[in-house]
Amino acid sequence: MIKYSILGLTLISIVFTLDVNFSLETKYGDGSKVTGQASNNPLISDYNFIENLLDINTIFDNGVFISTQLEYSDPPAFGTSVKGINNFLVDYMGDNYSFKLGNLYSLYGRGLSLNMTQNQNIDYDNSVNGVEFKYNYNDFNLFGLWGMSEFNYRSNPAFIETDLVLDNKVYFSGLEYYNDLFGIIQYSILYEKSEIGIEYINKYFIGSSDIGKELISRVTSNDLENINSDKLTTIDHNIAWNYQFLGLDFYIEKVWNTYTKILGDTESGSKLYLSLYFDITDIGITYEYKNYDQKYYIPTLAGAPIGFREGNSTLASRNNHSINWSDEVGHQIEFNRAIGDLIWMGNVSFAYKHEQEGNHAISFSEVLKMDNESHIYHQYPFRQWYSEISGYTLNDKYYFKLGIDQFDEFKMKGASNEGTSALTFPSMFTFDVGGGNSITSYIEYQNRVYTSRDKDLLLERSDNYKARYISLTYNYINFLSFSIFYDDEQFEKKVFDVVWDEGIDIWRGYDITAKVNSSSQFSVFYGSQKGGLVCANGVCAEQPGFDDGIKVTLRTIF
Amino acid sequence: MNNIVLSLIIFSFMFLSADEGKVPVLKLKDLNNKRLDLSSLYEDGPVAINAWNMSCEPCKKEMKYLNDFHIKYQSQGFKFVSVNIDSPRSMSKVKSYIKSMKWDFPVLSDPRAEFFRKTGGKVMPYLLLVNKDGSIFKRHVGFNPGEEVALEAEIVEMLALNFPERSKVIESIAKPDETKIELDKTE
Numbered sequence: 001m002i003k004y005s006i007l008g009l010t011l012i013s014i015v016f017t018l019d020v021n022f023s024l025e026t027k028y029g030d031g032s033k034v035t036g037q038a039s040n041n042p043l044i045s046d047y048n049f050i051e052n053l054l055d056i057n058t059i060f061d062n063g064v065f066i067s068t069q070l071e072y073s074d075p076p077a078f079g080t081s082v083k084g085i086n087n088f089l090v091d092y093m094g095d096n097y098s099f100k101l102g103n104l105y106s107l108y109g110r111g112l113s114l115n116m117t118q119n120q121n122i123d124y125d126n127s128v129n130g131v132e133f134k135y136n137y138n139d140f141n142l143f144g145l146w147g148m149s150e151f152n153y154r155s156n157p158a159f160i161e162t163d164l165v166l167d168n169k170v171y172f173s174g175l176e177y178y179n180d181l182f183g184i185i186q187y188s189i190l191y192e193k194s195e196i197g198i199e200y201i202n203k204y205f206i207g208s209s210d211i212g213k214e215l216i217s218r219v220t221s222n223d224l225e226n227i228n229s230d231k232l233t234t235i236d237h238n239i240a241w242n243y244q245f246l247g248l249d250f251y252i253e254k255v256w257n258t259y260t261k262i263l264g265d266t267e268s269g270s271k272l273y274l275s276l277y278f279d280i281t282d283i284g285i286t287y288e289y290k291n292y293d294q295k296y297y298i299p300t301l302a303g304a305p306i307g308f309r310e311g312n313s314t315l316a317s318r319n320n321h322s323i324n325w326s327d328e329v330g331h332q333i334e335f336n337r338a339i340g341d342l343i344w345m346g347n348v349s350f351a352y353k354h355e356q357e358g359n360h361a362i363s364f365s366e367v368l369k370m371d372n373e374s375h376i377y378h379q380y381p382f383r384q385w386y387s388e389i390s391g392y393t394l395n396d397k398y399y400f401k402l403g404i405d406q407f408d409e410f411k412m413k414g415a416s417n418e419g420t421s422a423l424t425f426p427s428m429f430t431f432d433v434g435g436g437n438s439i440t441s442y443i444e445y446q447n448r449v450y451t452s453r454d455k456d457l458l459l460e461r462s463d464n465y466k467a468r469y470i471s472l473t474y475n476y477i478n479f480l481s482f483s484i485f486y487d488d489e490q491f492e493k494k495v496f497d498v499v500w501d502e503g504i505d506i507w508r509g510y511d512i513t514a515k516v517n518s519s520s521q522f523s524v525f526y527g528s529q530k531g532g533l534v535c536a537n538g539v540c541a542e543q544p545g546f547d548d549g550i551k552v553t554l555r556t557i558f
Numbered sequence: 559m560n561n562i563v564l565s566l567i568i569f570s571f572m573f574l575s576a577d578e579g580k581v582p583v584l585k586l587k588d589l590n591n592k593r594l595d596l597s598s599l600y601e602d603g604p605v606a607i608n609a610w611n612m613s614c615e616p617c618k619k620e621m622k623y624l625n626d627f628h629i630k631y632q633s634q635g636f637k638f639v640s641v642n643i644d645s646p647r648s649m650s651k652v653k654s655y656i657k658s659m660k661w662d663f664p665v666l667s668d669p670r671a672e673f674f675r676k677t678g679g680k681v682m683p684y685l686l687l688v689n690k691d692g693s694i695f696k697r698h699v700g701f702n703p704g705e706e707v708a709l710e711a712e713i714v715e716m717l718a719l720n721f722p723e724r725s726k727v728i729e730s731i732a733k734p735d736e737t738k739i740e741l742d743k744t745e
Contacts, residue, residue, distance in 0.1 A: 021579040023678030057678055063583045065676060093583045105669045110646040117645065184591060244590060249653060277648040284654030305646045312613035332650055336658035343658055398702060399619055403648060414637040428615060432703040439703065475702040519697035557697055 014552065019059040023557045025120075025142065027051040027077055029550015031528075047546060051076040053086070060248055065091040067102075079123030080161045081150075086116070096136040103127045107303075109240040110269045111256045112188045114145075115303030123162070126151055126301060128170055141411040143188075144173035151194075152301050155207050157322070164203060166232075167195040168300055174238070181186025183243035184232040190236040192301060197229045210327070211262065214296045219263050227263070232298070249277040259309055261296045271327075284336040291329045293354055299325040307332050308349035313426030314487075316405045316448040316468045318530075321382045327353050330382075342391035343354055350383040352376075354521055370421075373453065377417040382409045388426075399430040415456040422448040434479040441525055444469040459495065466490045478515060485509040488532050505530075507547075520556035572667070573578050581607075581692050582676040586641065586666040589653050595667065603635025604695065604720045606713065608685040609674040611644045612651055617683040620701035621661065624685075627713055628663045634728050635690075638663045643671040689713060690720050697699055 058066040069086040076082065077507035085101035105127050108114045118125045130147020148169045152162035162173060174188025201224065240253040255271040261439040272291040276449040290307040303511070307330040311317035330351030337344050349360040350368065355361035362379045370383050388403035405424040410417065426445040432438045448465040489509040493500055509527030516522055529546045580656050584596040591683050606624060610617035621640065628638035640663055642652050655718045656665050668674070677686060677694075686697040695716045698709070718725040 019580040021678040025680050028686065031595045051583055054715055055678060055680075057579075057582075057677075058580050059580050059676075065582050067676065093585070105670060105675075107646070110649075112585060115646060129620040178591070242591065251650070277650065277653050279654070285652050286654045288650055301644065306648075310648065312615065331581060334654060338658045343655075345655075368596075390618075391652065392619075396622075401615065430619065430703050434704070436707060438702050438704040473702075475704060478574045478702070478705045478708055479704070515700070519699045521700060555699065557679050557680070557699065 002279050010170050010487075019061075021057050021360075021557060023055040023057070024554065026052075026552075026554040028552040029077060029546060029549060030550070032315055033545060034545045047341040047549070049073070049075055049077045054371065065089075067091070069507070070262060076120075076123070076144045077285070078160060087125075098134045100132040102129065104130055104132050104145065106132055106145060106227060108172075108188055109186060109238060110145070110255045110273055110305050110319065111303040112273055113188060113236040113238045113251050116303050117303060122157075124153075126303075127167065129300070130170075139178045141176040141178075142174075142328055143176070146171055147463060147532045149467070153207060153281055153300075155477040158531045165197065166200075166298065166300060169193045170301060183241065186240040188236075188238045188240075190234070190238065190301070190507055192236075194232040194234075194298075194300065196232065197228050198227050200225065201227070201230060206264060210324075211296050211298065215264075223263070229237045230263050232260045232262065233266075234297075247279060249275075250387065251275045257294060259294060259297050262298075264296075266405060267296075268295070269297060271302075273303075273307075282337060286334045286336075288332040289330070290351075293327065293329075295327050297326045301410045306384070308384060309347045309349060311405065311424075313403065313424065314443055314471075315444045316386075316403075316407070316422075316426055317468055318423040318446075319407045319409075319424075319448070321351065321407075321409060323382065324380070326354065329354060334399065339389075339421070340391075341393065342389055344389050345387070347386045348384075350381065352379040352381040355379065370410070372410070372419050372421075373473075377419075380409075380411050384408070384441075390428075396527045397432045399428075401426070401428040403427065417453045417455070419451045420448065421451075438475045439479070440475070442469065461495050479525045480515075481511075481513040483511040483513070485511070485527070485529065489530075516556070520558070521554070523553045525551040525553070577642060579677075579694050581686070581694065582673075583687055584673055584676065586668050586673065587675050588664060588666050589656065597692060599637070599639050600690050600692060603637070603690050604636045604716050605636070606643060606685060606686050607672070607688060608638075609641050609643050609668070609679055610682055610684075611642065612648050612655065614682045619703060620683045620685070620706075621659075623706040623709065625661045625663055627692045627710060629729060631713060631717060631728070632722055634712060634717055634731065637723060639666050640665045641673045642666065643668050644673050645671075663683070685709075686715050689716065695719070 007299070011227060029047065029049045029446060031047050033045055043528070052071065052230065054070045054328035056068045065087045070080040071084070071086040074081045074083060089100060092099045104117050106114055116127045118127060128147030128149040130145060132145040134141060134143045151166045151168050152163050154162050155164055156376055170475065173468045174186060176186040178184050196427045204215055205221070205224065219393045223536050234257060236255050237258040238253065238255045243250045252274040257269050258266050259269060260266050270293050272364065273289070275286065275288045276426045277284070277286045288305065290305060292304060304325065306323050308321055310334070312321060328351050330349065332347070332349035335346040352362050352367055356378060359378050360375050362376045366374055366376050367381045367383060369380060380418060382407070384407045386403065386405045388401055390401035393397050403426045405423045424444065428440070428442050430440040431437060446467040448467065450463040452461045468488050470486045475481045484506065489506055492502045507528040507530045509525055509529050511523055511524035511525045513521055528548050528556055564732050581596060586596065587593050606627070608617065608621070608624065610621065624638045640666055644652055649667065652667070674684060681699060683701040687695040689695050696712055700716060710732065714728055717728045
């Protein structure tokens with residue numbers, strides 16, 4: 001009934017107003033997918049999808065905005081089938097107040113307590129259905145939010161479909177004060193009540209996540225027999241301060257919170273994030289520090305800064321560090337400097353878990369060195385450094401980007417110390433050949449080594465991967481683009497010095513994209529794609545892995 | 559079958575809809591935390607507004623040209639305004655990048671991507687050309703070098719539409735050589 005009312009309201013709004021825009025994204029794929037890998041015998045299954053997302057945005061002259069997202073995906077490229085209304089929002093913005101009703105995507109501060117977003121590419125949505133208001137009086141902003149949701153998430157990010165569910169209720173309110181002298185000061189309080197069913201508690205119990213391991217350490221399977229669900233409560237007190245002075249920009253946000261663990265007691269935790277920007281002799285410097293400490297907490301509504309650089313090249317993005325939102329300390333420093341018409345960027349970031357009682361505590365120099373012989377695996381250290389130079393040259397006819405990326409990450413899995421080390425050289429060249437035509441190429445190379453040392457079995461394994469990625473696009477008079485993709489990965493897997501598996505995987509693809517008009521693109525892809533971030537035809541988008549098939553994509557706004 | 563019917567309905571909507579729509583009511587902060595009403599940007603003349611983030615390389619290529627157009631046509635009432643939609647994951651790095659690029663146009667911060675979502679954005683680069691009454695003159699999705707020629711022509715067309723009395727001056731700024739030759743012939 002609610003769905004039909006929303007649909008009716010949307011159609012009425014379309015009929016009675018001209019200020020409506022439609023945004024459509026349609027994806028169709030017919031191919032196969034590698035779902036697992038046995039030696040020289042990959043497991044391949046059919047991979048077909050049809051995904052239609054239609055956003056209808058209606059703008060009224062009196063400031064009311066209505067947004068409806070309809071989805072017909074059966075199945076989508078990633079996630080569960082959806083046929084119907086995905087989300088709906090009524091938004092009103094007055095002179096000194098605003099009001100929202102429906103699916104709320106809200107952000108306060110840097111998101112340490114509340115950051116609700118939707119990402120279709122990874123099938124993630126932590127919005128709540130509810131109401132939100134803001135009221136502005138002189139230098140004060142008062143805000144509040146109430147909502148509920150069924151938060152669907154994955155115990156393993158690689159799973160196609162979500163497998164865990166939390167029923168959430170959230171109450172949030174706060175006050176922001178702006179002053180020319182002191183900057184912006186914000187205080188907010190969040191109260192979240194969640195319920196998790198026994199079927200999902202069981203999944204934690206039999207899984208290998210940190211939350212699951214901690215649960216097993218204090219609960220037996222007999223304890224679970226008479227339980228239907230468990231209620232979890234979180235209370236956040238959040239203070240944020242932003243101060244700008246003589247070109248310096250300082251931001252700090254601190255959360256003190258209490259939360260309950262699954263079938264456990266109430267714990268105290270905290271989160272801290274700070275960033276500092278300043279420039280010295282035309283070098284822009286940004287420093288970030290994070291300290292997220294609320295062990296065994298299930299993050300639902302928060303989305304704090306990650307504090308490291310996400311790779312924006314196809315090969316580098318395949319090694320992204322997976323942040324632990326509940327237990328991680330990290331630093332990041334980034335430099336930007338203009339050199340003539342070019343710009344140089346340098347970035348160093350590292351992170352690790354909090355120290356554990358009875359274990360060696362990681363030192364600053366150890367995480368910077370990332371020596372694979374050191375005893376630091378239990379703190380899951382991660383380090384990345386990156387440098388690039390980019391810009392236009394030769395009378396703006398030629399644009400290039402050259403980079404170098406070193407990624408290192410250590411983990412402890414059971415009795416094994418595991419490490420990944422990757423050196424990537426991304427590059428991009430664009431040449432404007434005149435008359436509206438241009439050629440763009442992405443050329444990347446990566447050397448990646450994965451090592452695993454089992455302390456109990458005294459087994460040492462190392463896998464060496466050499467990957468190459470090339471894409472070449474010819475853009476013809478702003479109307480047609482032709483692209484070819486070549487992606488290969490040569491591998492050699494060894495136990496001690498004995499090679500037990502070697503070979504090469506190759507993905508080849510061809511794409512033709514037509515610009516129907518300035519805001520509509522229609523593209524057909526044929527071939528195979530390893531997946532991840534793909535940049536071609538003037539846009540960058542996350543693409544799922546795909547083998548030997550055809551994909552059709554239409555994106556249009558009308 | 560259902561998919562085909564749905565596709566036909568959507569395609570028919572595409573070609574029936576001639577109106578590009580309007581910019582929604584929205585207040586955003588600039589990089590110095592000053593809150594701005596989006597409508598204040600276009601009250602004096604037409605604007606180009608884009609949505610971009612730090613990982614979008616084609617956006618950076620396009621913004622270099624948009625900065626050139628911002629400088630070139632500023633005297634005729636045109637400006638380019640950039641809306642950065644980096645989320646808290648990466649928004650702290652934006653200021654450093656902008657300052658290093660020494661761009662002249664104003665940059666607004668929209669970490670919730672409200673401008674992008676409310677105007678129907680799906681992928682970047684995403685650019686709107688907006689008339690001084692707030693109606694959308696043209697939308698652009700994607701950017702390849704070479705397309706800046708057509709983009710400049712559209713900006714000139716939009717300026718002439720909004721300020722018909724200045725059309726000759728605008729034309730002379732857009733094509734100074736051609737205008738000079740024509741003037742020489744007249745003389």
